[in-house]
Amino acid sequence: MSRFDPRGKANRALLAGVSEYDHVAPDPQGVNGQLPAVRHNRTSLEDALHRGGVFGAGEVRALASPTPDDFTGALRRACREARGLLLLYFAGHAVTSTSGSELHLQMRTARVLLGHGLPGSVRFSEVLGELAESHAERVVVILDCCYAGNAAGIWHHLDDPKRRKHKIQLLMSVQPNRCILGGDADAATPFTRELTAVLDEGGDVWLSRLYAAVKERMAAAKYKAEDDDPQRPQALAPPWDPEADVLLAAGPAVLPPPPPGVSWPRRLWELLTRARKAVTGSGRTTLAALLALLATGAGGYGILALTGDPGPCAPPLELRVLTDPDLEPPVRAAADAYVTSDANTTGDGCRRSGVTVNSAGAAAVVTALGKRTDSWQQPREDDNPQRDIGPQPDVWIPATRADLDRVNMAAAREDRLFARLEAAAEPIAYSPVVLAVPKALGAGLEPTGRSLSQLRTDLERVDGKAELH
Numbered sequence: 001m002s003r004f005d006p007r008g009k010a011n012r013a014l015l016a017g018v019s020e021y022d023h024v025a026p027d028p029q030g031v032n033g034q035l036p037a038v039r040h041n042r043t044s045l046e047d048a049l050h051r052g053g054v055f056g057a058g059e060v061r062a063l064a065s066p067t068p069d070d071f072t073g074a075l076r077r078a079c080r081e082a083r084g085l086l087l088l089y090f091a092g093h094a095v096t097s098t099s100g101s102e103l104h105l106q107m108r109t110a111r112v113l114l115g116h117g118l119p120g121s122v123r124f125s126e127v128l129g130e131l132a133e134s135h136a137e138r139v140v141v142i143l144d145c146c147y148a149g150n151a152a153g154i155w156h157h158l159d160d161p162k163r164r165k166h167k168i169q170l171l172m173s174v175q176p177n178r179c180i181l182g183g184d185a186d187a188a189t190p191f192t193r194e195l196t197a198v199l200d201e202g203g204d205v206w207l208s209r210l211y212a213a214v215k216e217r218m219a220a221a222k223y224k225a226e227d228d229d230p231q232r233p234q235a236l237a238p239p240w241d242p243e244a245d246v247l248l249a250a251g252p253a254v255l256p257p258p259p260p261g262v263s264w265p266r267r268l269w270e271l272l273t274r275a276r277k278a279v280t281g282s283g284r285t286t287l288a289a290l291l292a293l294l295a296t297g298a299g300g301y302g303i304l305a306l307t308g309d310p311g312p313c314a315p316p317l318e319l320r321v322l323t324d325p326d327l328e329p330p331v332r333a334a335a336d337a338y339v340t341s342d343a344n345t346t347g348d349g350c351r352r353s354g355v356t357v358n359s360a361g362a363a364a365v366v367t368a369l370g371k372r373t374d375s376w377q378q379p380r381e382d383d384n385p386q387r388d389i390g391p392q393p394d395v396w397i398p399a400t401r402a403d404l405d406r407v408n409m410a411a412a413r414e415d416r417l418f419a420r421l422e423a424a425a426e427p428i429a430y431s432p433v434v435l436a437v438p439k440a441l442g443a444g445l446e447p448t449g450r451s452l453s454q455l456r457t458d459l460e461r462v463d464g465k466a467e468l469h
Contacts, residue, residue: 004138005247006054009084012136013049013060014074017042018092020065020387022109023120029111031093037183039064039391041091041144041192043356048199050336052249054085057333064358064390065108068122075127079134085246086136088127091192094145095121100177101157103150108387125154132164138246139168140207144191149176149234169246170236171211179226190223191233205249208242211235313350321357322393324403328359331397358390362403365389365396369421370410401427 019038023030046062049055063074078086093106095118103124110120131139143151149172158165173191174180183189188196194217198210215233225231323331335355338344344352368375368385375383376392386392398404407421436455437443448455 003243003245004085006085006138007247007250009137010082011055011059011085011087012078012082013055013087013089014063014078015042015046015049015060015089016063016066016071016074016092016105017089018065018106018108020108020384021093021106023111029113031106031110031112033182035092035182036185037187037189038091039185040188044188044196045089045192045199046356047354048196048249049087050339052199052205054247054249055087057336058329060332061328062358065387067109068107068120071105071107071122072130075130079130079136082134082136084137086131086134086139087142087248088131088139089142089144091144091189094143094147096147096150096177100150101154103147103154105145124151125158128155128158128165128168131168132158132160137167140171140246140248141168142171142195144173144180144189144195146174146179147177148172148174148180149178152176152234152236155236168236169207170234171207171214172234173231174225175232175234178229178231180231181224181226190218190221190231194218194221199249203250204247207246207248210248313348316351317353319353319355319395320391320393321355321395321397322365322390323357323359323397324362324399325359327397327399328357332357356391358393360389362399362406365398366403366406366410369396370407371414 017038019035019042021031021034024033025031042062042064046060049060061074061078063070066074075088078088090105093110095104095106095112096102097104104118104121105124105127106118106121108120110118112118127141131141141151151170151172153176155165155168155170160166173189180189180191187193191214194214195210197217198213199205201213211233218231218233223231321331321335335357339351339353339355346352364385368389372383372385376385379386404421411421436452437445
């Protein structure tokens with residue numbers, strides 16, 4: 001196995017952070033409690049990977065408190081798409097079987113039943129099986145949960161006649177058979193906090209260096225697990241053979257400006273710049289969208305949590321973008337380009353704002369924005385958009401104007417609202433127009449007999465701004 005530099009390959013990072021649970025103590029079937037610190041884990045690691053220069057635009061996906069189906073579906077997709085490096089991160093509750101031979105990653109719907117039933121959990125051995133069968137050349141698994149150290153034993157006992165598991169390397173937040181503390185709502189958990197700090201140090205960060213540095217930092221800080229035990233991160237079979245190492249970061253990722261004529265990023269830059277100026281100037285949030293702007297008066301934006309010395313730059317405002325799942329890759333790519341653009345950089349080289357992109361289905365977003373805006377400020381067990389959708393957004397980019405209309409119609413029937421939608425002047429992108437349908441599809445459409453140039457002329461007559469690619 002050779003030293004692996006994944007830059008330029010089709011890489012994927014899947015970050016699953018379960019901060020909110022449907023069933024918690026004192027519910028007798030509930031997990032130990034909510035984990036608000038994991039929200040910081042998810043966003044800080046996502047930002048660090050974007051800055052690291054190994055994962056490109058659209059290659060990092062964060063899952064906010066997923067269900068088991070959400071998690072396994074996203075995992076299978078990442079396993080299909082990755083050709084270079086596949087990084088899987090999990091933070092949340094986890095428990096072991098009575099024998100300690102299995103680690104159960106507890107997702108949002110997790111419950112604990114009599115007889116050791118654990119619905120709502122995912123078996124780590126099954127996760128390893130999926131990863132071993134993936135198309136990725138290398139796989140790195142990072143676990144920040146109770147009993148994380150037990151994952152190494154599960155790896156060793158995994159039935160692997162084809163010897164595919166050897167491309168998987170593990171980094172774990174604590175030694176075997178130990179629980180860790182859940183942290184608080186103000187910062188990431190200790191392991192992930194130190195992990196992101198090392199990734200952000202700049203230069204080449206190989207997995208072996210990452211493990212050694214995090215281990216040293218945690219020992220110096222004297223972090224404690226439960227029962228006052230020292231919390232010691234673990235790795236699978238350290239030290240690594242220098243020839244089998246994996247590059248995880250290579251300094252800050254500076255993206256080039258978009259080429260002339262590409263309107264997606266430029267239009268989004270204008271939108272985000274307007275949103276940032278509105279926040280800076282008024283102290284209120286402004287939610288910009290492909291079709292709509294949402295302005296709330298209850299502080300819907302957040303300041304990035306600092307995990308170390310901020311240096312000469314003040315902490316930037318964090319703009320939260322919510323979009324449709326189908327639009328997430330191009331929106332994330334445009335947002336990444338905006339963050340590193342001159343429009344978002346001061347004369348001193350500091351960032352004015354950061355951008356976090358989340359996605360959720362239209363039905364859930366329409367309900368939350370049209371009927372339950374108060375729940376973003378005061379979530380309940382049965383109504384928690386922070387858990388089901390994500391952080392309250394500053395920017396909403398719906399897939400169609402119809403979604404905006406549905407929100408406005410629902411809001412018009414409500415007496416109590418904490419959000420206001422304002423349509424942008426025009427869309428920042430248009431859906432493609434079908435100019436031809438292959439006969440093999442059997443669509444039953446009669447051919448027009450007109451040439452492509454004629455069809456293009458007709459298209460331009462309908463909308464002078466239309467472009468054909």
